[in-house]
Amino acid sequence: MANTMTVPVETTSNFINAKHRRRWLISLIGLIVVAVGLTIATIVYSNPMPLGSNGFWKIAEARVISVVVIAVVALSHSFATVAFHTVTANRIVTPSILGFEALYGLINTAAVFFFGALGATLTRGIVSYFFQVAMMVAFATLLYTWLLGSKFTNVHTMLLVGVVMGAGLASLTTFMQRMLDPNEFDILTARLMGNISNASTEYLPYAVPIVLVVVTWLWLNSRRLDTLSLGSAVSTNLGLNHRTELIKVLIAVSILMAMTTSLVGPMTFLGFLVATMAYSIADTYSHRAIFPISFLLGYVLLTGAYFVLRHIFYAQGAVTIIVELIGGLVFLIVIMRKGRL
Amino acid sequence: MITLENVTKTYAGETTIGPINVQIPSGGITSLVGPNGAGKSTVLTMMGRLMSPDSGRITVGGLDVAQAKSNEVAKTLAILRQENHFVTRLTVRQLIGFGRYPHSRGRLTVEDERHINEALEFLNLTALQDRYLDELSGGQRQRAYVAMVLAQDTEYVFLDEPLNNLDMSHSVQMMRQLRAAADDLGRTVIVVMHDINFASRYSDNILAMNDGQVTHFDTCADTMKSSVLTEIFGTSVRIIDDIDGPLAVYF
Ligand SMILES: Nc1ncnc2c1ncn2[C@@H]1O[C@H](COP(=O)(O)OP(=O)(O)O)[C@@H](O)[C@H]1O
Numbered sequence: 001m002a003n004t005m006t007v008p009v010e011t012t013s014n015f016i017n018a019k020h021r022r023r024w025l026i027s028l029i030g031l032i033v034v035a036v037g038l039t040i041a042t043i044v045y046s047n048p049m050p051l052g053s054n055g056f057w058k059i060a061e062a063r064v065i066s067v068v069v070i071a072v073v074a075l076s077h078s079f080a081t082v083a084f085h086t087v088t089a090n091r092i093v094t095p096s097i098l099g100f101e102a103l104y105g106l107i108n109t110a111a112v113f114f115f116g117a118l119g120a121t122l123t124r125g126i127v128s129y130f131f132q133v134a135m136m137v138a139f140a141t142l143l144y145t146w147l148l149g150s151k152f153t154n155v156h157t158m159l160l161v162g163v164v165m166g167a168g169l170a171s172l173t174t175f176m177q178r179m180l181d182p183n184e185f186d187i188l189t190a191r192l193m194g195n196i197s198n199a200s201t202e203y204l205p206y207a208v209p210i211v212l213v214v215v216t217w218l219w220l221n222s223r224r225l226d227t228l229s230l231g232s233a234v235s236t237n238l239g240l241n242h243r244t245e246l247i248k249v250l251i252a253v254s255i256l257m258a259m260t261t262s263l264v265g266p267m268t269f270l271g272f273l274v275a276t277m278a279y280s281i282a283d284t285y286s287h288r289a290i291f292p293i294s295f296l297l298g299y300v301l302l303t304g305a306y307f308v309l310r311h312i313f314y315a316q317g318a319v320t321i322i323v324e325l326i327g328g329l330v331f332l333i334v335i336m337r338k339g340r341l
Numbered sequence: 342m343i344t345l346e347n348v349t350k351t352y353a354g355e356t357t358i359g360p361i362n363v364q365i366p367s368g369g370i371t372s373l374v375g376p377n378g379a380g381k382s383t384v385l386t387m388m389g390r391l392m393s394p395d396s397g398r399i400t401v402g403g404l405d406v407a408q409a410k411s412n413e414v415a416k417t418l419a420i421l422r423q424e425n426h427f428v429t430r431l432t433v434r435q436l437i438g439f440g441r442y443p444h445s446r447g448r449l450t451v452e453d454e455r456h457i458n459e460a461l462e463f464l465n466l467t468a469l470q471d472r473y474l475d476e477l478s479g480g481q482r483q484r485a486y487v488a489m490v491l492a493q494d495t496e497y498v499f500l501d502e503p504l505n506n507l508d509m510s511h512s513v514q515m516m517r518q519l520r521a522a523a524d525d526l527g528r529t530v531i532v533v534m535h536d537i538n539f540a541s542r543y544s545d546n547i548l549a550m551n552d553g554q555v556t557h558f559d560t561c562a563d564t565m566k567s568s569v570l571t572e573i574f575g576t577s578v579r580i581i582d583d584i585d586g587p588l589a590v591y592f
C-alpha cells in the first residue's frame with residue numbers, strides 16, 4: 001500500500017510534523033516579541049520625568065524591579081506547574097491547588113505566632129527567610145511525597161485532598177492570626193498579601209538566583225521529565241526510579257512556590273492557566289517545547305495586565321486579582337468541557 | 342532464567358498472593374493462565390519490579406530486580422501492563438521512541454531509529470507511525486504498546502494480556518509476532534493469557550495460577566490434559582486431538 005501523501009519519516013521528532021513545529025516556533029517568536037514589547041512599554045511608557053534625567057531613571061528602575069518580579073513569578077509558576085503535572089501524570093491539579101502556598105502562609109504565621117513580634121522582625125532577616133523556605137521545602141516534600149507516593153494517585157482524590165488541605169491549612173493560619181496582637185498581624189499581612197506593584201522586593205536578591213538555579217535544573221532534566229510524564233509504571237519500566245524522581249521534582253516545585261509566594265503571595269490559578277495554554281499550543285510531550293511557551297505566556301499575561309491596569313485603569317494593585325479571575329474561569333471551562341477530571 | 346523465591350504479596354484486605362517458588366527457563370514463550378483474580382497480574386508486575394513483593398526475592402537474568410540499578414534492569418526486562426493511559430498525546434512513533442529511553446536517555450541516535458523502524462515493521466505499524474494513539478483502534482494501540490516494549494531490546498519481555506482488544510485474526514498475528522520475537526530475536530517472553538488454546542498453540546510452557554498460588558508449571562504438551570486443565574480452571578475440560586495439536590473444549 002503506497003502512501004503518496006507522506007513520505008515515511010525515518011526519524012522521531014518531538015513534533016508530529018513540520019507544520020506543528022512551525023506553529024510552535026511562530027508562537028514562541030510571537031510571544032518573545034510581545035514580551036519584549038510589553039517590557040519596554042512597561043518601563044518607559046508615560047514616564048513623567050524628562051528622558052535621561054535623574055528622576056526618569058529612578059522611575060524606570062522601580063518599574064524594572066516590577067518587571068523582574070513578574071519574571072520570577074512567571075518562571076516559578078510555569079515551571080513548577082508543568083513539572084508537577086508531569087511527575088503526577090495529571091494535568092488538572094497544580095501545586096497551588098494542592099495547597100503549597102497555603103503551607104507557606106502557615107509556616108510564616110507560625111513563626112510570628114510562636115516567636116511573637118520578635119519573630120516578626122526576625123523573620124524579615126535573611127537567615128530566617130532561608131529558614132522558612134527550608135521549612136516549607138521540608139514540609140511540602142514530606143507531606144506531598146507521602147500523599148502522592150501512596151494511594152492518592154488518581155486525580156479525583158488528589159483534587160479532593162488538595163481542597164481539604166488548602167482549606168485546613170488556611171483556617172489554621174487564620175486561627176493563629178486571630179490570636180496575634182495587631183502589630184504582629186500588620187507585619188504578617190504585609191508579607192503574606194503581596195502583589196506585583198507592592199512585592200516584598202527585599203527578597204529579590206535571593207529569589208532571582210535561586211529560581212534561576214532550580215529552573216535551569218528542571219530544564220536540564222527535560223528529557224527525563226518527558227519520560228516521567230508517561231506515569232509511574234512506564235517510567236519505571238524505562239529505568240527511572242520514579243519515587244526518587246518524584247521527591248526531587250517536589251523539592252524543586254516547593255522551592256519555586258516558596259520563592260514566588262514570598263514575593264507576591266499566593267496565586268492559585270496562574271500556573272494552571274499558563275500550563276494548560278502551553279500544552280495546547282505546543283501539542284507535544286517535549287518539555288523543551290512546553291517550558292518556554294508556558295513561561296512566556298505567564299510573563300506576557302502578567303506584564304500585559306500590569307501595563308493595562310497601571311496605565312489605563314490606574315489600578316495596578318488588581319493585577320493578581322484579574323489574572324486569578326481569568327485563570328479560575330479557564331479552570332472551570334476546561335473541567336466543564338472535558339466533562340471529567 | 343527467572344527465579345521467584347518465597348515471593349508473597351498481601352493487599353489491604355486479606356487477599357494474599359504466594360508464597361511463590363518458581364524457576365522459568367530462558368528462551369521461548371511461557372503463558373501465565375488462570376481464572377480472574379488468581380494473581381497473574383500481581384506476579385507479572387512484581388517480576389517486572391513495578392511493584393515490590395512483601396517478602397521474597399526475584400531475579401531476572403541474574404539481576405535481583407529489587408537491588409539492581411533501575412536502568413540496568415530496564416535493559417534486561419521490559420514489561421507492559423494491562424492498562425495504559427498517558428496524559429500527553431503521543432504518536433505511535435514517539436511512543437516506540439520512548440522504548441529506547443534506557444539506551445538513549447532521550448537522545449535518539451541512528452541506532453535507536455533503526456530499532457524503532459524495526460519495531461514498527463515487526464508489528465505492521467509503519468503506515469500508522471504518525472498517528473496519535475487516541476486516533477487508533479484498541480487493537481492498533483495494543484500493538485503500538487507491544488512495539489514499544491520490543492524496541493526496548495531486552496532479553497526478557499513481560500506482557501499482561503496483550504490479546505486484549507484484539508480480534509481473532511489480530512490475536513493470531515500478535516502471537517505469531519511474539520513467536521518470532523522468541524525464535525528469531527531470542528527473547529524470553531512471559532505473557533498473561535486467557536485462552537488456553539491460544540496459550541498451548543503458541544507457547545512453550547504454561548504456568549497456571551489459582552487463588553494466589555502457582556498450581557502448575559509444565560510444557561504445553563503435559564498441560565493439555567483433561568485432568569490437569571479441569572483442575573486449573575475449576576470447570577470440566579475435554580481434550581480433542583486436532584492436526585495442530587490438542588484442543589481444550591470447555592463448554
Ligand atoms: N490494588 C489492589 N488492591 C487490593 N486488591 C488487589 C489489588 N490488585 C489486585 N488485587 C486483588 O488481588 C487478587 C489478584 O489480582 P490480579 O493479580 O490482578 O489477578 P489476575 O491478573 O490473575 O486477574 C485479586 O483478588 C484482586 O482483587
Ligand SMILES: [Mg+2]
Pocket residue numbers: 381382383423501
Ligand atoms: Mg490481570
